Structure formats: C-alpha cells, structure tokens
Amino acid sequence: MERGKTKENELGKLFADVSSLSQPDAIKWLQKHNWNLQKALDSYFEIAVGSARASKQKPAVKIVGETSSSKHIEEMNHERMQENLGVGVEEATITVTIGQSDEEEFAEDQIEQEPKSEGATPIVIDLVSDEEQSDIEEITIPGDAEDHGKGQFEASTENTHSGLGTMGANNEPDVAGGGITMLSWNIDGLDLECLPQRARAVCNTIALHRPDVVCFQEVIEPYRDYLVKHTRGYHLVTGGDEGYYTAILLKKSRLDLLGHEIIPYPTTRMMRNLLIVKTRLLGLDLCFMTSHLESTRACAKERQKQLKCLLKNIESAPQSSAAIFAGDTNLRDKEVSEIGGLPWRIHDMWVTLGSSPDTQYTWDTFVNDNLGHSNKSHFRFDRIYFRGALDFSPKLLPHSLRLVGTEQLMCEMFPSDHWGMLAHWDLEQ
Structure with a gap:
C-alpha cells in the first residue's frame, strides 16, 4: 500500500523515540516489517533481549538491527513470531489512513505545562472546568431510543457480546453516596488506523461514565493533545513526554491533587515505568498508580521485576492512605504465582469480586479483531490491585467491575485492541 513520505x-x-535508533535507521526497520509499528517494536526488543542474554550484557540495549544481515533478521523475526503465536502478543498492523481533516483535529496549540516535580518527570495539565460546554458529540446509548441503528452512535459502553460485563442497569454503583469509580484502559495509541474515531469513542466513554480516575496506557502525543481538548474537568498527569507513555486523569470536582512521581524500572527496554499520583477524597488519602509492564512472552523475567516493584510501592504507601493500581500488566497467571503471589494485604479486584468469567479477558482476539490475528487467544492482561488504608476510615469496599469499549465503531474497529475496565468501590465510614 502506497504511503506518503509524511506518514512514513x-x-x-515514533519508532525512533521508543527504540533510541536514529530516524533513518528506524524507517529502515519499519520497512523490513511492512510498516507494522507494533510488530517492528516487538521484534526489535525481542532481538535486543536475545542478544543481551546471549552475551550476558548489562541492561543497556545493543542495537543489532543494522549490524545483522537481512536474512538473519528475517529468520529471527519468523522464529519469534512463531514462538509468540497464540499467547496474546501485542502486535498491530498499521494502516495509515488519517486524512487532512483528521490531522487538523489532532493538531493542537502548544500546551502550557506546569513545572515538573523534583526527582520525577510527570507533566501535569489542568483541563478546563466542568462548567464549560463540552465539545464531545452527543452519544445515543442503546435503550435510550426505540431505534438505535449502527449509524446513530459511535461509542457505546454497554456490553452486548456474550460473556462481557457484570453490571446492569439495576446494579449501577451509588456514585452520589461517596464511592470511587475508576476507568483503566490501554488505548493502543501505537496503532494509527482510525485513531481520531477511536480517540473520540474513548472520550465519549469518559463523558458517559464520568469516572473519578482514569488510568491510560499507550498514550502518544497526538492522543494526549486530543484528551486535553475533549476531556473536561480533569487534571491530566502523564508518565512521560516522548514516544508512548501512561497517563492518569483526576476529576477536579472530587479529588485534590497532592503530588505525583515516576518510579523508573531500571532494566526496561520498552520505556516502561510506574506513575504514582497522590490525592485526597472526602478526607481519605489515596495513591493511584498505573503502569504498562514489559510486553511479549520473552520478557517475563523483566515483567516480574516490574511487578515486584509496583507491589512494593503499593505496600509502602502510608498506612493512612489507600492505594489502587490499575494498568496493562501483560501478566500470565503463572508469572504471579512464580513470585509467590500477591502480598496478603493487596487484593486483586477481579478475584475479590468472584473471578467472574464475564470480565476475565481484557485481551480477546476471539471478539476483538483490530489486529487481524489469525490465531485467536485471550488473556487477563489488564488488572486492578488495591490495598485499603490500614488505620483510617472510610474503608474501600469493592462493588463492581465491568468491561467497556466492547462495541465496534462505524469505522469497523473497536476503540482499542484491549477492553477497558470500569471499577467501582463504595466507601464505608
């Protein structure tokens, strides 16, 4: 498929930012992988990990792409892809179809940024107030009208696929009663196909549910700019400003932003870290955390190191503070078991609510065909861990968990290759 030089x-x-290659080398690498960004990144890091293991190098990545023959690279890529088939590897076929009007929608004025906190590198953006008129187009929700054909709405968060969702209309959480609602979602910003439509659907989901906290993974700069324009009444804290990164949104009308920091993962090869935001709600101190743990099956050991780091930070939160982590962990259950499971004070939201199969698989290529996988698989990659305040009231009581983003859009893609998780806790005095 012919692509303009601008898109190339x-x-x-983007590939150069993530991999630290020069841009000409990054373009050559992408060409070898038919401009499939996620496949190129996975292959790049798989080869880097294998090379480092073979030579017992320290964590610094050795660039091997241009020092190996094309035939050798192709053989290694084929071997890695065969190894990963059927295990939920995150790969995406990038078809760049963004038109001029879409580019303009994603092109925003320079964002005024607050000074970075000492010892960390988050960017905090203060979004406009709840009182301002929202630009987000009106959503028609199934059930609101007799006839709601596909052409009438772009984003519905009702789960219509068999086995998806646990919270019906008669089981909605009592948000007015002082609970906490959180949305966590890997929004797959690395896939540029239908990105404006998909980003709009994600923002529509926020507008519909008005969660107190939103944890995003795989944010890229155009997506961040779109969030600034279309998400109202939230603080936006990012876990970086280059390549792709995480972000946390806090509803300003309910949560006070007290501080924020980034905990680096020393041996990551994929720009991963742990973003922590400290807040207060109704007299309760809360630490919200998000992360995107190392991808691909070959990086299990690094992923386990990162899991230990985030669990340690949940445990070490002040006793008077509740701590909630939500993110794309890329974990397989055996990897958690191999490190001894979760510490006894830390709870897995899905397990606590009864391990329902309806909300188990957040990565499900049996249903979600965004990436066009021929080999189907499903995994519980996205997880929520929490620890209540140990010596303070109110207490966190898990209420419900559901999957969102399960409706296909008019562009015939889902908002992301992952389902989002919408969780609610009640607060008991």
Whole structure:
C-alpha cells in the first residue's frame, strides 16, 4: 500500500523515540516489517533481549538491527513470531489512513505545562472546568431510543457480546453516596488506523461514565493533545513526554491533587515505568498508580521485576492512605504465582469480586479483531490491585467491575485492541 513520505516520517519518528535508533535507521526497520509499528517494536526488543542474554550484557540495549544481515533478521523475526503465536502478543498492523481533516483535529496549540516535580518527570495539565460546554458529540446509548441503528452512535459502553460485563442497569454503583469509580484502559495509541474515531469513542466513554480516575496506557502525543481538548474537568498527569507513555486523569470536582512521581524500572527496554499520583477524597488519602509492564512472552523475567516493584510501592504507601493500581500488566497467571503471589494485604479486584468469567479477558482476539490475528487467544492482561488504608476510615469496599469499549465503531474497529475496565468501590465510614 502506497504511503506518503509524511506518514512514513511520523512512524519513523515514533519508532525512533521508543527504540533510541536514529530516524533513518528506524524507517529502515519499519520497512523490513511492512510498516507494522507494533510488530517492528516487538521484534526489535525481542532481538535486543536475545542478544543481551546471549552475551550476558548489562541492561543497556545493543542495537543489532543494522549490524545483522537481512536474512538473519528475517529468520529471527519468523522464529519469534512463531514462538509468540497464540499467547496474546501485542502486535498491530498499521494502516495509515488519517486524512487532512483528521490531522487538523489532532493538531493542537502548544500546551502550557506546569513545572515538573523534583526527582520525577510527570507533566501535569489542568483541563478546563466542568462548567464549560463540552465539545464531545452527543452519544445515543442503546435503550435510550426505540431505534438505535449502527449509524446513530459511535461509542457505546454497554456490553452486548456474550460473556462481557457484570453490571446492569439495576446494579449501577451509588456514585452520589461517596464511592470511587475508576476507568483503566490501554488505548493502543501505537496503532494509527482510525485513531481520531477511536480517540473520540474513548472520550465519549469518559463523558458517559464520568469516572473519578482514569488510568491510560499507550498514550502518544497526538492522543494526549486530543484528551486535553475533549476531556473536561480533569487534571491530566502523564508518565512521560516522548514516544508512548501512561497517563492518569483526576476529576477536579472530587479529588485534590497532592503530588505525583515516576518510579523508573531500571532494566526496561520498552520505556516502561510506574506513575504514582497522590490525592485526597472526602478526607481519605489515596495513591493511584498505573503502569504498562514489559510486553511479549520473552520478557517475563523483566515483567516480574516490574511487578515486584509496583507491589512494593503499593505496600509502602502510608498506612493512612489507600492505594489502587490499575494498568496493562501483560501478566500470565503463572508469572504471579512464580513470585509467590500477591502480598496478603493487596487484593486483586477481579478475584475479590468472584473471578467472574464475564470480565476475565481484557485481551480477546476471539471478539476483538483490530489486529487481524489469525490465531485467536485471550488473556487477563489488564488488572486492578488495591490495598485499603490500614488505620483510617472510610474503608474501600469493592462493588463492581465491568468491561467497556466492547462495541465496534462505524469505522469497523473497536476503540482499542484491549477492553477497558470500569471499577467501582463504595466507601464505608
């Protein structure tokens, strides 16, 4: 498929930011992988990990792409892809179809940024107030009208696929009663296909549910700018400003932003870290955390290191503070078991609510065909861990968990290759 030089350069810049290659080398690497950004990244890091293991190098990545023959690279890529088939590897076929009007929608004025906190690198953006008129287009929700054909709405968060969702209309949480609602979602910003439509659907989901906290993974700069424009009444704290990164949104009308920090993962090869935001709600101190743990099956050991780091930070939160982590962990259950499971004070939201199969698989290529996998698989990659305040009231009581983003859009893609998780806790005095 013919692609303009502008789009090739955009993909090359993004790949270069993530991999630390020069942009010309990044473009060559993408060409070898048919401009499939996620496949190129996975292959790049798989080869880097294998090379480091073979030579027993320290964590610094050795660039091997241009020092190996094309035939050798192709053989290694084929071997890695065969190894990963059927295990939920995150790969995406990038078809760049963004038109001029869509580019303009994603192109925003320079964002005024607050100074970075000491010893960390989050960016905090203060979004406009709840009182301002929202630009987000009106959503028609199934059930609101007799006839709601596909052409009438772009984003519905009702789960219509068999086995998806646990919270019906008669089981909605009592948000007015002082609970906490959180949305966590890997929004797959690395896949540029239908990105404006998909980003709009994610923002529509926020507008519909008005969660107190939103944890995003795989945010890229155009997506961040779109959030700034279309998400109202939230603080936006990002876990970086280059390549792709995480972000946390806090509803300003309910949560006070007290501080924020980034905990680096020393041996990551994929720009991963732990973003922590400290807040207060109704007299209760809360630490919200998000992360995107190392991807691909070959990186299990690094992923386990990162899991231990985030669990340690949940445990070490002040006793007077509740701590909630939500993110894309890429974990397989055996990897959690191999490190001894979760500490006794830390709870898995899905397990606590009864391990329902309806909300088990957040990565499900049996239903979600965004990436066009021929081999189907499903995994519980996205997880929520929490620890209540140990010596303080009110207490966190898990209420419900559901999956969102399960409706296909008019562009015939889902908002992301992951389902989002919408969780609610009640607060008991």
